[in-house]
Amino acid sequence: MGIDLSAEAAPRRRTTVRGPSDEPVVLTVNGTEHAVNLEPRVSLLDALRDRLALTGSKKGCDQGTCGACTVWVDGRRVLACLTLAITCEGRQVTTIEGLTTDGELHPMQRAFIEHDAFQCGYCTPGQIMSAVALIEEGNAGTDQDIAEFMSGNLCRCAAYPGIRAAIRDVRDARAPEPGATGDGG
């Protein structure tokens, strides 16, 4: 934190310009380092799906409007379609494939199954990545908070009631004080 205007990082280093053609890039995804060659214009979403064969993250709109591509970068949920892969060097990327431990589904994944929180399933990886982060953020306190802070994940099949029920379950199983409010709402 802080706001620092000084050029304290002396001695000045020369700025390295990379691209526009392929550049060697190391991406850390779900704890594993992957060395790939990528043009700087390649989105994190395309890198994950087309280069690393991690096709869990979905492309709905490619414009930041649907949430199907939601992943975590350094633990925060973001949109992979509006993130350039090369900007993720040195950061930790987590995708839906990284949620399971030793083949065990994450509690949120199990809750989605129990509550029928999907129909076609296209939005589901993004919903789940958002839902787990939502609880971590402390934004799942009330139904109103859940609705507001999950609004970045659209579901064309309108599985919203099931999605909210799944989130409530996981929240209540974890948190001793249900009903605590988050930072919005």
Place this chain on the structure above:
Amino acid sequence: MRPLAYARVSTVEEAVETVTAAPGSAFLAGGTTEVDLIRLGIARPGLLVDINDLPLTGVEDLPGGGLLIGALARMSDVARAPEVAGRYPGVSRALLLGASQQLRNMASMGGNLCQRVRCAYFRDGLSPCNKREPGTGCSALDGLNRGHAILGTSEHCIATHPSDVAVALAAFDAVVRTSGPGGARRIPIDDFYLLPGDTPERENPLAHGELITAIELPPAGIARRSIYLKFRDRESYEFALVSVCAALSVRDGIVAEARLALGGVGTKPWRARHAEARLTGAPATAESYAAAAAAELAGAAVRRHNAFKVELARRAIVRGLTLAARGGAR
């Protein structure tokens, strides 16, 4: 998407120098505007200069109770910073009602101020649009203009400025701090946004390579009870049709001081100075609020599909001022 080069910089000086030296380059912060517009073919930088490593992410106290918000502080972090939520709840609320949590985690405060309009003709990359291609005309004038502005328009562009937080920042006289090839500047937010006039392609006074480093919020006791209301086609994750940031200080039933700014209706974040002038010294009543709204909206220029915004804005202002007089909360 067109090919582009990439550089990551680590100091303000390096950022300014790198962009200044490359005519076709642009800063990259959260990328939620820039990457979107590059993919649409509307922004065409040859080089993106990634400023995300710059140490400009803090929220700090200024003497007297003001705040300094770093240009790379993320919308989600600023919204929940206790100093912001406590001293400028209208700013916090405006941030939380914008975009989605994923976007707010990515989007920076500096980038937010520089986001481009959501006019569909601007974004389609094809229609005549003076903002995208000066001199080609404005497709919205006689086109689908339901979302467009009614204040501050010109015959050359009627696009609404889309930022929510800029509306709240305008209400509290924020100052944009920059560092550029010509040195450092402090630009009052009202001067940061330019009316379209006959140069709608120019939206702010930033020189090429000039970096926003921070946003100053001057001390304003009145802001402690400020509110932000947003009206839109769906409850969440949507741009405003009309939004209101309001704060009132009332003594013995009389308005001592008023702050009012509007979103969704202006070609820039709209500080409602006519309304504020009407309110100051007037009784804190619904009649005064309606008169203030009328004074502000007297200059509205409507088009075929957006005339409803006048009445919507009038009601939103009255509701916003009523809530603000009660001490806010929302």
